[in-house]
Amino acid sequence: MSAAADKRRLILDAAVRVFARQGFHTCRVSDIADEAGVAYGLVYHYFQSKEAILDTVFLERWNLMLATIAEAQASEAAPREQLRRIASFIVDSYRRDPDVMKVIVVEVTRAANTFGRTHVQRIMQAYEGIAEIVTQAQQAGVFRREVDALFAAQAFYGLVEQVLTQWIFSGEEIPEREFEHVKVEIVEMICGGLGG
Amino acid sequence: MSAAADKRRLILDAAVRVFARQGFHTCRVSDIADEAGVAYGLVYHYFQSKEAILDTVFLERWNLMLATIAEAQASEAAPREQLRRIASFIVDSYRRDPDVMKVIVVEVTRAANTFGRTHVQRIMQAYEGIAEIVTQAQQAGVFRREVDALFAAQAFYGLVEQVLTQWIFSGEEIPEREFEHVKVEIVEMICGGLGG
DNA sequence: ATACTGATTGACTGGTCAGTCAGTCACGCG
DNA sequence: CGCGTGACTGACTGACCAGTCAATCAGTAT
Numbered sequence: 001m002s003a004a005a006d007k008r009r010l011i012l013d014a015a016v017r018v019f020a021r022q023g024f025h026t027c028r029v030s031d032i033a034d035e036a037g038v039a040y041g042l043v044y045h046y047f048q049s050k051e052a053i054l055d056t057v058f059l060e061r062w063n064l065m066l067a068t069i070a071e072a073q074a075s076e077a078a079p080r081e082q083l084r085r086i087a088s089f090i091v092d093s094y095r096r097d098p099d100v101m102k103v104i105v106v107e108v109t110r111a112a113n114t115f116g117r118t119h120v121q122r123i124m125q126a127y128e129g130i131a132e133i134v135t136q137a138q139q140a141g142v143f144r145r146e147v148d149a150l151f152a153a154q155a156f157y158g159l160v161e162q163v164l165t166q167w168i169f170s171g172e173e174i175p176e177r178e179f180e181h182v183k184v185e186i187v188e189m190i191c192g193g194l195g196g
Numbered sequence: 197m198s199a200a201a202d203k204r205r206l207i208l209d210a211a212v213r214v215f216a217r218q219g220f221h222t223c224r225v226s227d228i229a230d231e232a233g234v235a236y237g238l239v240y241h242y243f244q245s246k247e248a249i250l251d252t253v254f255l256e257r258w259n260l261m262l263a264t265i266a267e268a269q270a271s272e273a274a275p276r277e278q279l280r281r282i283a284s285f286i287v288d289s290y291r292r293d294p295d296v297m298k299v300i301v302v303e304v305t306r307a308a309n310t311f312g313r314t315h316v317q318r319i320m321q322a323y324e325g326i327a328e329i330v331t332q333a334q335q336a337g338v339f340r341r342e343v344d345a346l347f348a349a350q351a352f353y354g355l356v357e358q359v360l361t362q363w364i365f366s367g368e369e370i371p372e373r374e375f376e377h378v379k380v381e382i383v384e385m386i387c388g389g390l391g392g
Numbered sequence: 393a394t395a396c397t398g399a400t401t402g403a404c405t406g407g408t409c410a411g412t413c414a415g416t417c418a419c420g421c422g
Numbered sequence: 423c424g425c426g427t428g429a430c431t432g433a434c435t436g437a438c439c440a441g442t443c444a445a446t447c448a449g450t451a452t
Binding site for chain 1: 218221276301302305308313316340342348356358361362378381386387388
């Protein structure tokens with residue numbers, strides 16, 4: 001990796017920390033430069049604008065997510081296992097790098113007027129991938145056919161994001177066992193329901 | 197209602213439209229004044245700050261929500277029916293006033309660094325109320341005991357917000373039957389699960 | 393009519409900040 | 423060595439905008 005690529009990454013990582021700490025709208029580009037220990041102008045040497053930094057952060061992780069969904073879908077695993085792998089990817093993403101997930105969940109996937117709007121297409125692709133897993137399972141007779149597949153995908157993804165949101169708001173360190181526990185609970189909840 | 201209260205409401209309603217259209221961070225106070233057909237300074241006669249307007253918008257609706265949850269909980273209705281009433285309140289809120297719900301979902305409930313932080317307490321109260329319904333149902337033997345009640349509440353609320361988010365991003369008018377259909381599907385999904 | 397109160401106006405101020413740019417520095421190559 | 427290239431610097435500019443305030447207006451009481 002070249003020194004130039006290192007610097008770019010340095011700025012990107014610093015930006016993630018600053019976005020997570022202060023929020024995109026309330027932080028200054030100078031905060032990012034300071035956090036990275038770099039001159040103000042260098043940020044603009046590597047990125048077109050403040051927004052371009054956020055775009056990069058989002059896309060890097062979201063593309064991994066889409067790849068994970070595609071892999072799960074292509075695998076021979078049981079539907080429950082396919083869903084578990086996706087939940088696992090997101091939970092592990094948070095475990096390894098909570099700041100990146102915080103930025104995505106807080107600044108992008110709900111930002112209907114700003115960044116979300118620019119990335120709707122890609123965000124929707126995730127739901128559609130999950131919905132396809134559900135559809136296949138329904139055709140195989142493993143999942144009930146009464147529930148609309150895209151609706152089920154929304155329930156799945158909505159639950160996962162809600163769990164992350166909870167962790168983010170709590171501000172506390174999440175114990176290791178909680179992560180593994182939640183992965184199981186997510187699939188259990190979506191597949192098994194509450195009964196009644 | 198006094199003329200003064202009318203003007204306050206006028207500004208509040210205009211603010212909701214502007215926040216929904218442009219987003220809180222990217223709109224100017226002058227946009228709100230213009231939308232309300234009122235002088236810039238008058239906004240500050242009725243509200244301490246731009247943030248205070250958003251706080252008011254959020255609290256007015258959220259308090260109704262907490263009341264709805266408390267009512268459902270206190271009622272003698274079956275757990276499924278209690279959940280249906282809560283889902284119904286939120287869906288109907290969107291039907292009657294999509295802009296208010298858009299502002300709440302986009303600007304508040306995920307804003308971990310800004311407004312969300314100020315209102316965590318009240319936001320959590322909603323989850324806790326829903327969780328209590330689940331707990332009671334579990335004790336009555338109607339819902340399975342394996343699922344953690346607060347986790348189930350997150351699944352329920354997460355699904356509802358995800359549906360709203362979908363509607364918000366779509367930007368389209370939602371057909372009437374969709375609203376009624378979704379109310380049923382939400383409860384069906386949470387209680388029945390996907391099977392497998 | 394006079395005085396008082398609160399609503400209403402919009403020009404103005406003070407501060408903020410994204411993005412620019414003219415220049416310096418480091419390094420490899422002929 | 424001297425030259426070119428690209429990394430790097432940070433002061434500066436131009437625009438923007440939240441919140442203030444002095445002035446005016448409308449209604450009501452005395």
